Amino acid sequence: MASIRVLFREAEIAARVEALAGEIVQAIPGDFVMVGLLKGAAFFVADLARALDRAGACPEIEFLRLSSYGLATASSGEVRLLGDLPSGIEGRRVLLIDDIVDTGRSIAFAAASLRERDIGDLWTCALLDKPQRREVEVRIDFIGFQIEDVFVAGYGVDHAEKYRHLPYIGIVE
């Protein structure tokens, strides 16, 4: 059984999510759709949506379900689409949201898939960013925290499907 060393406590995450919502409403006035990447981004999307409401936005919420890591701690190199959006995203402005950007493959795959549907402007947001690990070039407009090359879990992020339920984010050791 792995152990988890706390990296970001619940209150620290909440404060950063609140600040990110402020940055997002400044940059994206008007209507937009949040598109979260399941499963990892579920908690982040839920908290960010409520923070966006407090900041004065009223986004719609959709999800795409992708998988790349499976039970492993390294990307399979192949992103699979396990669950798609309903129709009707054409022409909409989208804020694409993931919990973590590592190689960049998952969010780049999702961004490409959205662009194929003729959406309006697209912004990207990640709670955690590991820039040292990037293999695919992708622009992240809103970043919660930049972290080193460590494997993390908690707050929706799993290690072999465990630890998503933790209210904090920790390093898997």
Ligand SMILES: O=P(O)(O)OC[C@H]1O[C@H](OP(=O)(O)OP(=O)(O)O)[C@H](O)[C@@H]1O
């Ligand atoms: O930048 P990348 O190297 O693509 O890694 C980031 C992705 O890896 C995790 O997803 P995972 O495939 O583990 O699926 P999950 O969201 O269901 O946990 C995480 O939620 C990101 O979507």
Ligand SMILES: Nc1nc2[nH]cnc2c(=O)[nH]1
């Ligand atoms: N759980 C988990 N999934 C990831 N996917 C890409 N990087 C990570 C990570 O650090 N932790």
